[in-house]
Amino acid sequence: MxxxxxxxxxxxxxxxxxxxxxxxxxxxxxxxxxxxxxxxxxxxxxxxxxxxxxxxxxxxxxxxxxxxxxxxxxxxxxxxxxxxxxxxxxxxxxxxxxxxxxxxEGMAIPMRRIKAEIALFREENLPLFVQESDLGLAYNKVVGAQTVEWEGEERTITQMAPVFLEKDRERRKEAWLLIQNRLREDRETINDLWLQFMDLRKRIATNAGFDTYRDYIWQDKGRFDYTPEQVLQFTAAIEEVAVPAMERLNNADRDLLGLETLRPWDTDIDPQGREPLMPFDSIEAFQQRAESIFMQVDPELGQQFRTMRTENLLDLGNRKGKGPGGYCTGFPISKRPFIFQNAVGLDRDIRTLLHESGHAFHGFARYELPYAQQMQSPMEFNEVASMAMELLASPYITEDNGGFYNESDAARSRIDHLKKIISFWPYMAVVVEFQHWIYSHHDEATDPASCDAKWLELWGRFMKGVDFSGYEDFILNRWRRQLHIFRYPFYYIEYGLAQLGAVQVWANALQDQAKALQQYRDALALGATVTLPQLYEVAGGRLAFDAETLKTYIDLIEKTIGELETA
CATH class of the missing domain: 1.20.58 (Methane Monooxygenase Hydroxylase; Chain G, domain 1)
Incomplete structure (x- = not known):
């Protein structure tokens, strides 16, 4: 049967x-x-x-x-x-x-999740999950329809990204204001969806016997190996270590650009005034060069990516009506992953594809485990699989490896990537603390105006070095377009913890690329058969929340940026 x-x-x-x-x-x-x-x-x-x-x-x-x-x-x-x-x-x-x-055999760790699912199950929540899914589709539809008219053409928000690489500052500002005003048009519609999301989540948590949705979702996400208090310890470490590092980077870019202040439309421009990196002009070339890179990283991984190409398991280009963001999902009975992306020919598109391909390689590895329950590895490690691949593949993005760039442009790309790792941690802390506040202050957070106030407070704490003076209202667009807050609640700390894990894998690769890659692949193959700290250990790192560890690797990132800039 x-x-x-x-x-x-x-x-x-x-x-x-x-x-x-x-x-x-x-x-x-x-x-x-x-x-x-x-x-x-x-x-x-x-x-x-x-x-x-x-x-x-x-x-x-x-x-x-x-x-x-x-x-x-x-x-x-x-x-x-x-x-x-x-x-x-x-x-x-x-x-x-x-x-x-x-x-x-091999089910001791998955049994933790199974027992948690039993404890959380309430029949009365099933129709609420359906309603939540329908709201998610409605949110996607609103965001997917957000376009602007630019130079006589209708463009998606994603398709506007190349404008922010142009040297003409006034043009960048014009584009930024056009986008932000368009996003603001949907604010009331999204606010209405927010009220419905919050009502549903309160009822789900109450039905399951929890005082707060935070307590409920912690169990639902299988976070057995760390606590909410450790997460807030991590955001405090970010405020202590990563925020000053981000501010140093932003101030350095401001000085190179010769500006009094760095404005939000200045953050993507090359600080030395060079032409923007435009690594590919067709999706076919994008896929072909990515395959060549993966063949250099590891021939077996390269073959897996080739399989995805030939079996039409990649949807990479941006177009009107396409959903936002990027993801990799699994087709487990076919033993295949699928990658979705919104590429428009930018340098960041390369990193997105490397990232999602890391998820795909993790999928291929987990499909070899005997039981479906063993494949449900923790997301805090799934993101190590993706973020570490961005870094493990970075030495091979040059043209002589079949990739995208000459040596100089490859260095630019890697510098930008490393800078974005540092600047990501503070933004992650904003999203994470925002969600901790939301689901610990449900009644207050059901009011979008209260959410606006909290978002601005956190933005002021963590996001240093970019001047929004006169445009503070547009900062409020950001949480409404952050997909995870609406569709995947309490999902974001995974990225921050995993980024630190990935940087540890990369640090190992700087000493011995082959050994680091083998440790990485050994960890991917374990799926959910060991604990989260053990997965990090097998991959060559440590699950960490402290400022000292974070500082060690931010120092390494800044040192490497300096070396690449002077090479």
Whole structure:
């Protein structure tokens, strides 16, 4: 019954609950004992992979074209009529495994998440999750429709990015103001969605027996190896160490540009006045050169990327109606990842693709594990997989490796990347502390005006060196366009912790690239079979929250920037 599920994938994209139900009922009816637990787990995994891929493919269809009403309706049907029933039955399967008292080989760590899911499950929350998903689609549609008219053409916000690399400062300012005014037009619409998100999340947490959504989501995200207090220790370390480093970088750029103050439309321009890096002019060239880079990093990884190219598992170019951002998702029964991006020919597009490809390589590695539950590695390490690949691939972005740049331009790209790592930590701290405040002060944070005040307060604490005088109101656009705050609540600390982990992998690579790459790949292959600190250790790093560790690696980044600038 379960042996040929992969062959049923195409049909399963149109299945209704009655088509999925027999598989779960078969699993629930079977006896689970020491002799049967392994084949039972394999069959459960086969079903979970099919369900996971169906869900993922239908969700992808809503992001590659946010105007596709048929795709939206198919996904809404999945979430409204099938997802709640699958969740309810999955709870019973989890319960069946736990009550058996058995822990199959390699399942000790995944059992923590399974037990947490049992503890959190409330049937009355299932329709609320559906409503939350529908709100997410509505938010995507608002953001996906945000365009401006520039030089007689309609352009997406992403397509405007090249303007901020131009030397003409007045033109950059004009473009920035055009965008910010357009974003502000949707403020009330997004505020209305915010009220609905907050109401739902309060009800979800209350139903599950939690005083705050923060306490609920901490368990829901499987954060077993660190606490909210450690997260705030990390943001304090960022304020102590990373904020002054970012301010030093911004002041240096201001001086090179000969400006009295660095304004928000000045942050992407080359501080030495050089022409912007425009590494590719077609998506085909983008993919081809990326493949060459990965072949240099590791031939097996290069072959995996080639597979994604040939099997149309890459959607990289920006276009009107496409959802925002970039992501890598999994098609587990096909044992394939899928990368979504909004590339427009900029240097940052390279880093985005390297990043999402790190996720993809992690996916390929995890698909070899026997059980679906072992593939659910913690996001705090999943982001190490992606961020470390940005750095591990950086020596190979030159033309002589089949990449994008001559040696000089490659150095520029790497310098910009390293600067952005430093400046990311303070912004991450803003988002993280904002979300801690939101979900610890629910009633106050339900008012968008209170959120505005808190966002400005945090911005003032962490975001140093860029002058928004006269345009403070536009800072408020930023939290409304931060996808995670709306669609993936309390997801962002993962990026900050993982960035520190990735920099540790990179520091090892500076000493021995081959060894660092092997440690990285060894950690990817573990999936969720060990704890989060152990994953960092196998990768050659340490899960850290303290200012001393952060300072060690910020010092290394600043030292490397100096070396690249004088090379």
């Amino acid at each position: 379960f042996d040929n599920l992969a062959a049923k994938l195409n049909d399963a994209l149109d299945w209704q609950w009655g088509d999925f139900e027999p598989y779960i009922e078969d699993l629930l009816a079977r006896e689970v004992n020491a002799e049967t637990v392994e084949p039972w787990m394999r069959d459960w995994s086969s079903f979970s992979k099919l369900w996971g891929e169906v869900s993922s493919r239908l969700r992808v269809a809503t992001t590659v074209d946010t105007t596709d009403e048929e795709a939206a309706q198919r996904y809404k049907n999945l979430m409204s009529n099938i997802y709640p029933k699958v969740e309810e039955k999955s709870f019973l399967l989890n319960q069946k495994l736990v009550e058996s008292g058995l822990v199959p």
